[in-house]
Amino acid sequence: MEKLSEDNGTKGLKKKLKESEICVPLVYGNIAFWLGKKASELLSHKWTVYVRGATNEDLAVVIKHAVFQLHSSFNNPTRIVDSPPFELSESGWGEFEIAITLHFHNDVSDKPLHLFHHLKLYPEDESGPSTKKPVVVESYDEIVISEPSEALCSRLQQHPAVIMPRLPSGLNLPPAPTENKKKGDTKYHSFSQLFTDFSEADELLKLAAARQQVQTYIAQLRRQLSLIDGQQQLKVAPEM
Secondary structure (H helix, E strand, O other): OEEEEOOOOOHHHOOEOOOOEEEEEEEEEEEEEEOHHHOOOOOOEEEEEEEEEOOOOOOOOOEEEEEEEOOOOOOOOEEEEOOOOEEEEEEEOOOOEEEEEEEEOOOOOOOOEEEEEEOOOOOOOOOOOOOOOOEEEEEEEEEEEEOOEHHHHHHHOOOOOOEOOOOOOOOOOOOOOOOOOOOOOOOOOOOHHHOOOOOOHHHHHHHHHHHHHHHHHHHHHHHHHHHHHHHHHHHOOOOO
């Protein structure tokens, strides 16, 4: 889970919702197909590495572009994908770590998010590669935007890929602007039936519970620090 802060350089977005968070669940991973009889020593698999919404919704609402850093043996190992779906397809024979850097729109965050995925071509069990069953390896994560602006909340409020905070009573956000962008969800992706189902509530509840525990711990520390500061002030108070 990665916490991000908004870009402070945009004047129109300075009014923030204090003690609020926007959560964007995402999944990153790869799918690999063994070439079977066509496989050779240097070309055994076709594979795709990707970042997608946890429920296959369009992530372009927050992600501006993604950078995939491949092994140095590939031609042009730094690949930039500036529109959804945020994925990259290649072929080869070896497994290696892929660095994925997500860059966000200015009203989301000015800091990129760095992810690392180990490309898997072969199944974990001893069954061996199969042309009928591709290897799918995915990880779940969340982008958490702390203290979002009212303008950002307005833009994201109706988007199904985003978990919005509970808004303060009496706050009415303006309608979300209409955007004529190409639909970038992966619901109808050719691999969608092979994706891991991360829509179960268990994953979200576990992460929400963990985040709540962290917030509770921080609040306890703040109270303890406040008590210590008060005791120190009493000790150094001058005699009357």
